Amino acid sequence: MESQTKVLIIVENLPVPFDRRVWMEATTLTKAGYHVSVICPIGKGYEKDYEVIDNIHIYRHPMPPDISSVTGYLREYSTAVYWEFRLAHRVWREQGFDIVHICNPPDLLFLVAAWFKLFRGVRVIFDHHDINLEMYEAKYERRDIFYYGLRWAERLTFATADIAIATNESYREVALTRGHKKPEDVFVVRSGPDLSRFQPAPPNPAYRQGRKYLVAYVGVMGEPEGIDYLLKSVRYILQEKKRQDIQFMLIGSGPMFETLQALSEELGVSEFVEFTGRIPDQELLERLSSCDICVNPDKKMPYNDRSTMNKIMEYMAMGKPIVQFDLLEGRRSAEGASVYAKGNDEVDFAEKILELLENPERRQQMGAEGQRRMEESLEWRYQAPKLLAAYEKVLSSRQG
Secondary structure: OOOOOOEEEEEEEOOOOOHHHHHHHHHHHHOOOOOEEEEEEEEEHHHHOOEEEEEEEEEEOOOOOOOOHHHHHHHHHHHHHHHHHHHHHHHHOOOOOOOOEEEEOOOHHHHHHHHHHHHHHOEEEEEEEOOOHHHHHHOOOOHHHHHHHHHHHHHHHHHHEEEHHHOHHHHHHHHHHOOOOOHEEEEOOOOOOOOOOOOOOOOOHHHOOOOEEEEEEEEEOOOOOOOOHHHHHHHHHHHOOOOOOEEEEEEOOOHHHHHHHHHHHOOOOOEEEEEOOOOOOOHHHHHHHHHOEEEEOOOOHHHHHOOOOOHHHHHHHOOOOEEEEOHHHHHHHHHHHEEEEEOHHHHHHHHHHHHHHHHHHHHHHHHHHHHHHHHHHHHHHHHHHHHHHHHHHHHHHHHH
């Protein structure tokens, strides 16, 4: 670059640097010579409204608490857009930016990007994190005015964007079809972790709580994640299979966190299930290194079928065998590093867990296969050049 190009990244659903994908993107751009600013929400452990980390300027705004309802999402989205407009103008004054990189959800971020594109001549990159049409339909099982509003917002987001970044081939297809983007304007950048930082740690047997085996889940705790199926699988293992030698460790938080804790009590499995909440990265690595199997109980539905979950990549990076429902992108990512239960069948899911626990040689082979796939094609060092190629394409079109 002849002069330093300035970038503003806007993300709403997680704080930075906690949002691992956005942080990898931001640090990659900084190392490549870009001047990077980020707008994100305040979160636990990330309460400062402004700070500079690794030469990245981070501006944070308050958000209402997670409420899993239409009105809750409307309040969240309206609050986010207000603060993002306000902080984007502050970043413009204090840092400046030539490119605005928006990460959904919500799909209303195009409003901020479009204003700066129209009145300041900036270029726009849309980093497609979630297919919100499928997410809405999965949650509420209907197509109403809000569904069609999301469809309208998705279309306008793609129309505003000069370049689209997709997290997998299914999302690329959405960009080409519903988004009407040209193939040369869509770049697939997966969310594989940076293996120079995301590495196994010495295991800590204390996490097993005196039991022989440890099974782990990492991720968001909402409706699509299917943790209710996992808890019912635990009940089957305890009550039907009479197994009391397995500890389950659920790492993360989300709008269903307290509801799921109550469900574990109702099902009579709470003694065998630990809910950790959000934890620091080093503790996450230690806990994952201590487990025998990792699970992904994401429900079989169009949204999950077409989405690549970060946890699958993280499990593979840690060399852990996986049990998940048979999802299109889940299978594409894990291949032989996972076994696949029948969609939304908690009994089959439980049986797959038990089969793996009884076969340590297979667990070792599957874990090694996952690490090999990460090291040979999926980790972040293979994705970073694709991100930079997307930026080069935006800059060439701007100069043109």
